[in-house]
Amino acid sequence: EMVEKQGYEHFMLKEIHEQPTVARRFLSDRLKQEEVKMPELEEIWQEDFEKVMITACGTAYYSGQVGRHIIEELARLPVDVEIASELRYKQNFIDEDTLVIVVSQSGETADTLAALEVAQKKGAKILALTNTASSSIARQSDAVVDIMAGPEIAVASTKAYLAMLLGFYLLGLKLAELRGTLSQSELSDYRREILKLPDRIESTLHRTEPQCQKLAETIVDYDSIFFIGRNLDYSLALEGALKLKEISYIHAESYPAGELKHGTLALVEEGVPVFALMTRGKLARKTLSNVEEVKARGGRVIAVASSQLMEERAEDEFYELIKLPVSNELWAGVIAVIPLQLTAYYAAKELDCSIDKPRNLAKSVTVE
Numbered sequence: 001e002m003v004e005k006q007g008y009e010h011f012m013l014k015e016i017h018e019q020p021t022v023a024r025r026f027l028s029d030r031l032k033q034e035e036v037k038m039p040e041l042e043e044i045w046q047e048d049f050e051k052v053m054i055t056a057c058g059t060a061y062y063s064g065q066v067g068r069h070i071i072e073e074l075a076r077l078p079v080d081v082e083i084a085s086e087l088r089y090k091q092n093f094i095d096e097d098t099l100v101i102v103v104s105q106s107g108e109t110a111d112t113l114a115a116l117e118v119a120q121k122k123g124a125k126i127l128a129l130t131n132t133a134s135s136s137i138a139r140q141s142d143a144v145v146d147i148m149a150g151p152e153i154a155v156a157s158t159k160a161y162l163a164m165l166l167g168f169y170l171l172g173l174k175l176a177e178l179r180g181t182l183s184q185s186e187l188s189d190y191r192r193e194i195l196k197l198p199d200r201i202e203s204t205l206h207r208t209e210p211q212c213q214k215l216a217e218t219i220v221d222y223d224s225i226f227f228i229g230r231n232l233d234y235s236l237a238l239e240g241a242l243k244l245k246e247i248s249y250i251h252a253e254s255y256p257a258g259e260l261k262h263g264t265l266a267l268v269e270e271g272v273p274v275f276a277l278m279t280r281g282k283l284a285r286k287t288l289s290n291v292e293e294v295k296a297r298g299g300r301v302i303a304v305a306s307s308q309l310m311e312e313r314a315e316d317e318f319y320e321l322i323k324l325p326v327s328n329e330l331w332a333g334v335i336a337v338i339p340l341q342l343t344a345y346y347a348a349k350e351l352d353c354s355i356d357k358p359r360n361l362a363k364s365v366t367v368e
């Protein structure tokens with residue numbers, strides 16, 4: 001095991017640090033300044049696709065929440081995201097004109113496979129976004145996009161989540177191209193910005209790791225930690241809370257920032273840590289007003305925000321300010337998730353938890 005960990009204390013930390021490489025590998029295979037290579041999608045593409053349904057479990061499901069915003073904004077197709085174990089048992093409106101995207105690191109999650117079968121019976125085209133191209137889910141799908149994150153050993157997913165987001169970025173761009181919803185110059189600007197991501201992921205890792213380590217030591221004494229954000233930032237908040245819960249066993253909840261007043265605020269009292277994610281320009285100001293509400297109740301706000309949006313803010317406005325090098329806010333997820341993963345990791349380490357194999361959880365859930 002020591003050899004495979006390559007000097008890292010845990011697989012999770014190793015996998016967090018592999019993310020720049022994972023991003024470079026995936027993008028060098030599929031993205032050039034002039035084009036996105038997504039032949040798998042082109043092969044099953046139908047002019048009359050009317051909607052997209054994304055289905056998955058766990059972290060893969062949260063990647064789908066990000067994917068929804070990406071596809072809706074770029075390709076202007078309505079997207080539903082359903083937890084696979086729910087999709088199986090509800091009324092669904094999947095038909096021949098639905099593109100179903102099934103997301104799974106392992107490709108073996110029982111509920112996800114069952115949801116795929118439900119969709120297939122309705123005549124939908126199935127595209128799998130998976131880290132295991134030889135898996136059951138891959139075999140049953142009409143098209144398979146391999147996210148190429150490499151073997152992920154830690155139960156809590158990190159590099160596969162990041163690769164899923166990149167998969168959605170490229171799917172979103174290819175769908176936009178096929179549907180003609182973006183101009184050539186817009187497409188090329190978006191592609192150019194994606195190509196910058198591996199370096200930004202790397203610099204974010206190095207810059208935020210010591211900060212997250214220190215921060216983690218100060219938040220582990222609290223029973224509950226909250227994550228708020230709007231739009232894409234809310235989707236990321238979901239994953240941030242899940243990471244913390246899974247490995248540190250601290251109760252964590254994510255809320256759309258606008259919903260704070262409708263419940264969660266009642267739980268915010270002196271010292272309670274609240275992560276406020278702010279990477280979307282138009283929405284940051286709104287989330288900042290929620291930040292004020294939290295501060296007024298004595299909550300400790302940890303702002304995870306793009307540097308640009310924080311230019312006029314003083315560091316001491318927040319308990320902690322984690323600044324991110326975001327240039328295109330649609331692609332901020334792969335950068336913003338890094339400090340969330342690192343904080344969860346160091347919190348679990350501080351609490352002496354079994355990081356790679358958290359209690360009660362399995363890497364792949366092959367029973368219902």
Ligand code: G6P
Nearest residue numbers: 057058059060104105106109362
């Ligand atoms: C388990 C794992 C999670 C994972 C989920 C879905 O719960 O502990 O990390 O996100 O299954 O797994 P999949 O392989 O389908 O992505």
